[in-house]
Amino acid sequence: MNTFQRMSALYAPTLKEDPADADLASHRLLLRAGMIRKTAAGLYSYLPLAWRSLQKIEAIVRDEMDTHGAQELLMPILTPAELWEESGRWDVYGPELMRISDRHERAFALGPTHEETITDLVKGELRSYKQLPVNLYQIQDKFRDELRPRFGLMRGREFIMKDAYSFDADVEGMKRTYDQMYDAYSGVCDRCRIQAVPVDADSGQIGGSGSIEFMALSESGEASLVYCECGYAADEEAATALITVTDGPETHNHELELLDTPNVHTIDELAAFLDVPASSTRKAIALVDGEGDPVVCIIPGDHELNEIKAEHAFGSYNLMTDEELESFGLYKGCIGPVGLPEGIRCICDISLKESLNWVVGANKPESHYLGARPERDFTPDAWEDLASAQAGDGCPVCGKPLSAARGIEMGQIFQLGDKYSRALNATFLDKDGKEQYFQMGCYGIGVSRTLAAIVEQHHDDSGIAWPVSVAPFEVEVLALDINDDMVWPAAMGVCDQLVDAGIQTLLDDRKERPGVKFNDADLLGLPYQIIFGKRAVANGVCELKDRATGERTELPIADVAAHVASLVIPQRA
Numbered sequence: 001m002n003t004f005q006r007m008s009a010l011y012a013p014t015l016k017e018d019p020a021d022a023d024l025a026s027h028r029l030l031l032r033a034g035m036i037r038k039t040a041a042g043l044y045s046y047l048p049l050a051w052r053s054l055q056k057i058e059a060i061v062r063d064e065m066d067t068h069g070a071q072e073l074l075m076p077i078l079t080p081a082e083l084w085e086e087s088g089r090w091d092v093y094g095p096e097l098m099r100i101s102d103r104h105e106r107a108f109a110l111g112p113t114h115e116e117t118i119t120d121l122v123k124g125e126l127r128s129y130k131q132l133p134v135n136l137y138q139i140q141d142k143f144r145d146e147l148r149p150r151f152g153l154m155r156g157r158e159f160i161m162k163d164a165y166s167f168d169a170d171v172e173g174m175k176r177t178y179d180q181m182y183d184a185y186s187g188v189c190d191r192c193r194i195q196a197v198p199v200d201a202d203s204g205q206i207g208g209s210g211s212i213e214f215m216a217l218s219e220s221g222e223a224s225l226v227y228c229e230c231g232y233a234a235d236e237e238a239a240t241a242l243i244t245v246t247d248g249p250e251t252h253n254h255e256l257e258l259l260d261t262p263n264v265h266t267i268d269e270l271a272a273f274l275d276v277p278a279s280s281t282r283k284a285i286a287l288v289d290g291e292g293d294p295v296v297c298i299i300p301g302d303h304e305l306n307e308i309k310a311e312h313a314f315g316s317y318n319l320m321t322d323e324e325l326e327s328f329g330l331y332k333g334c335i336g337p338v339g340l341p342e343g344i345r346c347i348c349d350i351s352l353k354e355s356l357n358w359v360v361g362a363n364k365p366e367s368h369y370l371g372a373r374p375e376r377d378f379t380p381d382a383w384e385d386l387a388s389a390q391a392g393d394g395c396p397v398c399g400k401p402l403s404a405a406r407g408i409e410m411g412q413i414f415q416l417g418d419k420y421s422r423a424l425n426a427t428f429l430d431k432d433g434k435e436q437y438f439q440m441g442c443y444g445i446g447v448s449r450t451l452a453a454i455v456e457q458h459h460d461d462s463g464i465a466w467p468v469s470v471a472p473f474e475v476e477v478l479a480l481d482i483n484d485d486m487v488w489p490a491a492m493g494v495c496d497q498l499v500d501a502g503i504q505t506l507l508d509d510r511k512e513r514p515g516v517k518f519n520d521a522d523l524l525g526l527p528y529q530i531i532f533g534k535r536a537v538a539n540g541v542c543e544l545k546d547r548a549t550g551e552r553t554e555l556p557i558a559d560v561a562a563h564v565a566s567l568v569i570p571q572r573a
Contacts (some may be wrong), residue, residue, distance in 0.1 A: 004495045004505035005473065011048050014520055024220045026455035027152025029464050033523050035472075042149025042157030049524070050451065052472040054160065057450050058139055060191045060469070060573050061162050064184040069177075070135040070164055075117050077141060081107035083116035087423045096144045098157075110143035115420045115442055118165040123426035126438070129169045132428065133177055137164030139447060153452040154222065154408065160447040167421075167438045169430065174415060174439040178210075181413050181443045185214050188445060189410070191573035193467035194453055196410060199225050200234035202308045210415040211238075214445075215407030216453040223409050226402040228395035237308040241402060242394030243351035243387060245300045248280045248359035251371035256338070261368045265333030267301045270368065274359065278302035281359045282352065284335035286325060290315020294328050298337055298360070298380075299349040303387040313347070313384050329363075336360030337378040338369055348380040349387045408453045411445035458548070464525030465548045468571035473506040475564055476526040480514045480533045490542070490557055491532045497561035503568055522547070527571075528564055 012034035022028035030036045035050035046054060062072065081099070084090035090097075090109075098110040111117065118136060126134060142161045149157050166177040182198070189196040194216050201213035213235055215225055226241065227233035234240070251257040264273050271278045281301030287310070289295050295314060299305055310317060325332055329341040337346045337360060352358070358372040374380060391404035418437035421427070427435045451470075458465045468474055475498060479491035491507065498505045506526060508517050514533070521529050529545040536542055542560055544553045555563055 002499055002502075004477075004499050004507050007506060007508045008510050010506070012524070013047075014523060022152065024151045024154060024452075024456065025459050026154070026220075026452035029455055029459055029523070029525075030152060030452070033464060033525070036153070042146055042155070044153060044156060044158075044448075046448075049472040053454075053466070053470050054447060054451055056470045056573070057192060057447055057454075058160075058162075061139065061188055061445060061447065063573075064187045064191075065137050065162070065164060067187075068135075068180045068184040069133075070137045070166075070184075072138065073136050074138050074140065075111075075114055075121065077111050077143075078108045079111050079114070079117050081109060083120055083424070084109055087116050087119075087420055089116070096146065098143045098145050111140075112142050112144045113442070113444065114138070114163055115165065115416070115440075116424065119420045119424045119426050119438075119440070122167060122438075123424060126167060126428055129428060129430050129436075132438075133166060133168045133173055135164060135166040135177055135181075137162060137443075151220075151222075151452075153448045156448070159449065162445045162447055164443040166441040166443075168441075169428070169436070169439065171417070171439055174417070174441055178413060178415055178441050181441065182212065185411050185413060185443070185445065188450075189214060189216075192450060192454060192470055193458070194410065194450070195457060197225065197227060197233050197405075197407065199227070199407075200238045201412060202235070202237040212413050213409055214411040215405075216410045216450075216457060217405055218408050218453065218456040219406055220456055221406040221408040223407050224404065225407050226389050226391065226393070226404050228398060228400055228402055230395060230398040230400065232395050232397040232402075234389070235407075236388055237306065239389035239402075240385060240396045241389035242396060242399060243300055243303065243349075243389075244279070244394065245351055245355050246277060246280045247355055247357035248276060249274060249370055250357065254357075254371060254373075256372055256377050257370040258362055258364075259368050259370055260366060261334075262366050264366065264368070270359065271301065276359070282336070284337075284361055286320040286328070286330055286335055287314065287317045288320060288324065289317045294320070294324075294344045295347055296330075296335060296337065296340060296344055297347050297349070297386055298352065299387045300351060301359075303349075303390065305386055306388040309384075309386050309388075313386065331361070331363060331365050334361040334364060334367055336363055336369060336372070337374075337380065338372050339363045340378075345381045346378065347382050347384050347386065348374070350383045350385050351387060353383050408449065408456060409446070410450055410453050411443075413443045414441060416440040416442055459525070462519075463523035466525045466527055467548075468527045468568055469573035471504075471527050472524075473526050474504045474568045475528045475530060476506045476508060476521050476524065478508045478514075478517050478521060478529060478531045480517065480531065482509055482511065484534055484537075486537045487532050487534055490537050491530075494530060494532075494542070494557065494561050498564065501561055501565040503561075503565055528567065530560055530564065 014034045015032045139162045168174040201211045224236035278301040285297045421438040531543040
């Protein structure tokens with residue numbers, strides 16, 4: 001029987017004070033509102049209110065996936081190590097991969113993602129191009145042994161994720177499916193009322209040739225992104241930019257000039273010493289590449305080395321320790337491209353290629369060079385894109401200044417190509433009867449992370465302000481005095497009318513002071529509150545509050561249910 005939920009019977013243990021270890025709004029408010037509880041670092045239970053919202057998010061995800069041609073299934077959480085070894089990821093994935101062994105000492109992974117499992121599943125089953133394309137998805141718990149599981153649902157060790165995998169006969173087909181998933185993810189964001197920006201992204205451990213990440217804009221987000229009014233957007237890891245650099249001070253006859261720089265060891269100190277902007281200096285980063293060889297990278301002084309770009313260029317590198325600097329004959333704070341010790345490669349950021357009069361370290365204690373010029377005073381071994389893009393850099397598409405923001409990584413789509421099908425020998429017969437590797441894509445949405453992202457974007461100082469489409473309940477009815485012989489019947493009558501209209505209703509029937517009920521109602525954040533007080537009911541009216549805007553309206557008791565239904569139903573996903 002469809003009915004309303006009484007708050008007196010609801011398991012929602014609210015907290016009066018902010019938890020000490022909760023920094024993000026979503027973490028703090030979901031705990032305070034009695035929606036989640038921590039079991040251990042990165043492990044959370046979803047209590048009834050949060051679970052209702054998660055089910056709504058999942059329903060939106062399912063509808064978008066089904067509408068765009070995907071089919072739901074469910075795979076085991078445990079993945080045999082042999083599959084990961086076959087794909088080459090068992091050793092390279094890193095410590096985030098949770099590994100266990102059974103009683104027979106057979107190794108398994110708790111799935112963080114399921115590329116290997118799905119490829120093994122369809123191999124031998126999809127044999128002809130006539131069976132393609134196929135797109136399969138699941139909604140399931142995933143596991144990653146995060147180094148620092150913090151921020152509640154934002155970065156947990158166990159989390160709920162929708163992961164999908166597509167199989168196409170050719171690259172063009174893969175790209176068509178990829179575009180369909182782009183549309184599906186845009187739909188999920190819109191229907192969950194999340195302001196998200198699709199950005200170019202690095203493929204990371206998943207791999208492949210192209211990837212787009214859907215970033216929910218939030219100052220609390222862990223990821224940085226840059227964007228332009230022309231539509232270009234990329235996360236910091238993958239962004240390219242037109243970096244403007246300035247030359248250093250002119251020297252006599254434009255010659256290389258050695259300068260004593262006592263107690264100058266940082267870019268800021270060097271810029272202040274010379275009274276020039278940091279962009280006129282050049283920053284040197286010394287590292288040891290994946291092969292164990294020394295490299296010095298030179299980038300604009302006002303920018304940072306992009307770790308992902310550096311990893312692509314140098315493999316699994318590490319920044320030199322003080323001991324390594326000494327062993328290679330380098331002086332901390334005074335490293336530069338001129339006069340580098342033999343055997344050290346010099347790689348310069350491509351933004352510097354046309355610049356002259358570099359201010360650089362002199363590879364001597366407390367010394368820098370003015371007026372250093374590439375090809376005259378030193379010859380770079382290569383020019384690479386190494387610097388992180390930042391606000392103010394030029395857009396690579398239109399040239400206008402980029403803006404910067406922070407975001408929550410909500411979902412990501414990948415063009416995998418034949419990376420996994422080739423590694424696991426998954427083939428089909430094309431129209432000519434020839435064996436071909438599947439062209440694959442994969443597509444992930446963090447369902448539990450989406451819940452947190454919604455709260456990050458929809459809250460105020462008093463609590464959560466749920467959009468209708470994902471709210472645990474759509475309306476909360478507050479009976480301020482359950483013992484009053486006018487208030488209680490009026491509140492109960494409207495609850496029945498709301499239920500008859502199909503509105504998901506929570507009734508605060510607790511024996512609490514009005515102030516407590518008001519505070520809890522704002523904390524829980526249901527989209528609409530209908531308030532029944534003695535004076536109002538005596539006059540035949542009640543008060544309707546819009547939680548998001550704070551707007552209050554008096555309405556006749558006889559009309560309020562129909563009015564609320566007219567507000568709620570159009571806002572559903």
